[in-house]
Amino acid sequence: MNYDVIIGLEIHTEVKTASKMFCSCANRFDDPANTNTCPICLGHPGTLPLPNKSAIEKCLLLGLALNCQINQHSKFDRKNYFYPDLPKGYQISQYDLPFCHHGRLAISPDRHIDITRIHLEEDTGKLSHSSSYSAIDFNRAGAPLIELVTEPVLVNAAEAKHFCQHFQQTLRYLQISDADMEKGQMRCEANVSLQIPGSWLYEDGQIKATSDQQLNAKVEVKNINSFKALEKAINFEIERQSKALDQKQHISPETRGWNDQTNTTVSQRVKETQADYRYFPEPDIPALIIDETWLTEIKNQVVELPQAKAARLASEYGFSRADAELLASDTLLANFAEELMSELYEWINSTGDTWERQKNTLVKLASGWLTTELFKHFKINNESITDIRFTAENLAELISLLYQDKINSSAAQIIFNQMYQVGGDPSQIMIDLNLEQLDNDEALSEIIRSVLAEHPEQSSAFKAGKTTLMNFLVGKVMAASGGKANPKTLPDLITKIINS
Ligand SMILES: [Zn+2]
Structure with a gap:
């Protein structure tokens, strides 16, 4: 590829609040169509919007968690356009004074992505089309929506996907949204452009042409409803634009939709410019002043974010970075892992041994049960930590x-499976299922003696020096003990008895 890839993301997230953004209708979309509506969210003339405090709080919480600067003097603006799912003919959004700006989100220990802005706006209704008619449900109209815009600093599709995954985890950690992409709770749009190396530079948050160079237009890709689709759509766009540029074709600035069936992007419309929307301050809502006291209260609600948690799980307990990231991907799972480690810490100290001496062994065991066994069971049963x-x-x-x-x-494995299916105390399950290991005791010695008596030829051969028969004898003893012998100590015990 002869081009530099430049990607920026715009992500809309549905905010988990009880009521809508500017009225008291329930913020629920699964109810029968058009039941959660009122004159305000239906845009009747003469109605007045009243901003939802909890939605503003959640937007500020996100901004503070992502190290944004906060516009303490802010306002809402009207974004004017016509579409059947927009009953007012305009959307209340934020233009020049978004609540949050200039933030960053870490996506790995040594990479963070700069965030241009985070603002609050209202969602539209939902259209559904059949062959003979189109229907509209306004339950979603006026629901609170947070929009996040990144700087155009992402360099490939995998990184864009990675950013979205981390952003989703962050929204869940902060309990702002469930951010399920398949359900449309989180919607990603990607702006993709390809430039000739040396023809551009990134300055003051913008891609600019160097001296006499001409920039190629950027293309916006919409209708992306999964992380996989995001990666595929960006890669498709990179290839499409690259081919066109190779053939000296011009890239038009446009909005394209991702089609999951054909795995292609399709031109939808020429990209609107901001001037097309005729933004102006929303006259029905006074300017907002966010005072220090309120901001401090919200700051106190910021929790440790996934990247920081993963770093701590690795340094504090000794999990590998990969395991720590997997565990930190969900706050409940991370809490479970931390609780497990503190239980193990207390237990090992109570045995007279020390955590420092046994830490490596215990972390290895814990990692295996958490990241391999537990995840295997989640997958088989289609379940999660909840x-x-x-x-x-x-x-x-x-x-x-x-x-x-x-x-x-x-x-x-048997005990874990039982615990996973119905719960319960592992020591009790061990006793109930008679799984306690026979280790170097008289019952096991008895089993070994009878196995040796049943296989005199092999016993003699082993005694005469054919040590390769050990596997055979261990297998027989394991079977005779119903799998309860300890395979680690068994060879020593067999050797001892055979030579006695
Ligand atoms: Zn309403």
């Missing part, structure tokens, strides 16, 4: 049983 039926204390106990060789790994 469905979990056992506590971190239960899992710590299972790990301690395994660590002390009271059970072997196949018994641990």
Whole structure:
């Protein structure tokens, strides 16, 4: 590829509030069509909008969490355009004084993405088309919507996807939105342009042409309803524009829609410029002043974000960075992991051993059960951490049983499976299912003696030096013990008995 790829994102997020942005209608879209509506959100003449404090708070919370500067003197503006899903003929949004601007979101330990602005606006209604008519549901009209705009600094489709995933986790951590893309709770649009290296520079938040160079236009891609689609749509656009430029074709500034069936983008319309919208201050809502006291209150609600949490899980407990990121992808899962580690910490200290000495072994065990086994069960059962039926204390106990060789790994799998399906205390499950490991005791010695007696040829051969028969004997003893022998200590015990 002979071009530099420049990507910026615009992300709309539905805010989880009880009521809509400017009226007291329920902020619920699943109810029967047009039941959550009133003269305000239907745009009847003479009605007056009243801003939703909780929605403003959530927008400010997001801005503060993403290190934005806050416009403490702010306002709403009218964005004028006609579309059937917009009953007022304009959308109340924010233009030159967004609540938040100039922020950043870390997407890895050494990469952060600059954020241009975060503002609050209202959603539109929802159109659905059939062959003979079109229907409209205004339940969504006037619902609060947060729009985030990044700087044009993303360099490829994978990074854009990565940003959206981190942003989604952040919204969930802050309890601003469930941000489910398939449900339209989070909608990503990508602005993609290709430039000749050396022909452009990034200055004051803008892509500018160097001296006598001409910039290629950017294309906006919409209708993206999954992370996968975002990545595919951007890659398609990069290839399409690159081919066109190779053939000396001109790229028109336009809005294109992603088509999931054909895996292509399709031209929808020529991109509007801001002048097309005739923005002006919303005359029905006075200017907003956000005082220090309120801002401090909101600042106190900012929680540790996913990247910071992953870094801490790695440094504090010794999880690998990859495991830490997986655990930090969900705040409930991260809490569960932290609780598990503190249970293990207390337990190992209570045994007279020290955390420092056993940390590596215990972290390795914990990582395995959390990131491999638990995720495997989530996947099979199509569940998540919210469905979990056992506590971190239960899992710590299972790990301690395994660590002390009271059970072997196949018994641990059986116990874990039972805990996962119906919950319960692992020691009790171990007793109920008779899974306690036989370790170096008389019952196990008895089993070994009878196995040796049943296989005199192999026993003699082993005694005469054919040590490769050990696997055979271990297998027989394991089977005879119903899988309860400890395969780690078994060879020593067999050797001892055979030579006695
Ligand atoms: Zn309403």
